[in-house]
Amino acid sequence: MQLLDRVRTLSRLGFLSILGWFKKLSLVQGILAFAKIGFICIACPLGALQVFIASLFIGFELALGLLTTVLILWILGRAFCGWLCPIGFIPHKSSRSFYSAPFIAAVFLFGSFLLHLPLFCLICPVGFSFKIIFFVILGVFDPVVIATLGFWTLIIYFLNRKYVYWCGYICPVGFLQGLLAPKPLLRIETGENCVKCGRCALACPSGINLAEISWRDRLRCTLCLECLNSCPTRSIKLVFLRKTVKS
Ligand code: SF4
Ligand code: SF4
Numbered sequence: 001m002q003l004l005d006r007v008r009t010l011s012r013l014g015f016l017s018i019l020g021w022f023k024k025l026s027l028v029q030g031i032l033a034f035a036k037i038g039f040i041c042i043a044c045p046l047g048a049l050q051v052f053i054a055s056l057f058i059g060f061e062l063a064l065g066l067l068t069t070v071l072i073l074w075i076l077g078r079a080f081c082g083w084l085c086p087i088g089f090i091p092h093k094s095s096r097s098f099y100s101a102p103f104i105a106a107v108f109l110f111g112s113f114l115l116h117l118p119l120f121c122l123i124c125p126v127g128f129s130f131k132i133i134f135f136v137i138l139g140v141f142d143p144v145v146i147a148t149l150g151f152w153t154l155i156i157y158f159l160n161r162k163y164v165y166w167c168g169y170i171c172p173v174g175f176l177q178g179l180l181a182p183k184p185l186l187r188i189e190t191g192e193n194c195v196k197c198g199r200c201a202l203a204c205p206s207g208i209n210l211a212e213i214s215w216r217d218r219l220r221c222t223l224c225l226e227c228l229n230s231c232p233t234r235s236i237k238l239v240f241l242r243k244t245v246k247s
């Protein structure tokens, strides 16, 4: 395992441990798409939109949670995907591209409207991965949750290895995170030394060619930093407020 992979694994483990510890102390409350830690509300963007559409009502706390999430996304982009989400533990290798996330998000939002239910929340692998961690910490055994997450793990593993990278091209939760903050303060940029060799696109699990990056490509960037060392001219930089953080 490379150093960057190790650091990202540690980051996910640290985040989940802190969250689990908060849960054990009853400092985290929440259902489906929403969580409250102390006085801070936070919401999954897809989950919140589904609840609004399904109920045709905008609840105060959920709206506040969504606003907080949007603010975090404007600052940190999809760093949650690259550094914290438990689904990131599943290895990836595929270099194919088939961008289906916008279509999947649209289908589930429309389905939520028709059935008056937050549909994707009922099956969301991200939600199930958090549930399992909370259940382990609280000593709860739920075979349905275990079986569903096991099923998702196999599907995502298969897609990541043989077909297309789940987090870059398929996950509607990640897609909405990108859509709500297409140009975050923390982002990847290229400098003037770029010779358009395309090596960054080969290193990037989301297939992003930084020499020709468009706003649509940016939606797929999880800030995983796998491209940083691929550039022969050292043109790739992680910037925050236009200042270089890492190159
Ligand atoms: S794209 Fe979805 S599954 Fe992947 S890391 Fe982001 S939220 Fe998790
Ligand atoms: S690897 Fe570097 S030089 Fe090559 S296209 Fe990407 S940013 Fe440009």
Ligand code: SF4
Pocket (backbone or CB within 6 Å): 188, 203, 204, 205, 206, 207, 208, 220, 221, 222, 223, 224, 225, 226, 227, 228
């Ligand atoms: S552009 Fe770089 S940081 Fe963004 S997803 Fe691709 S490899 Fe990761």
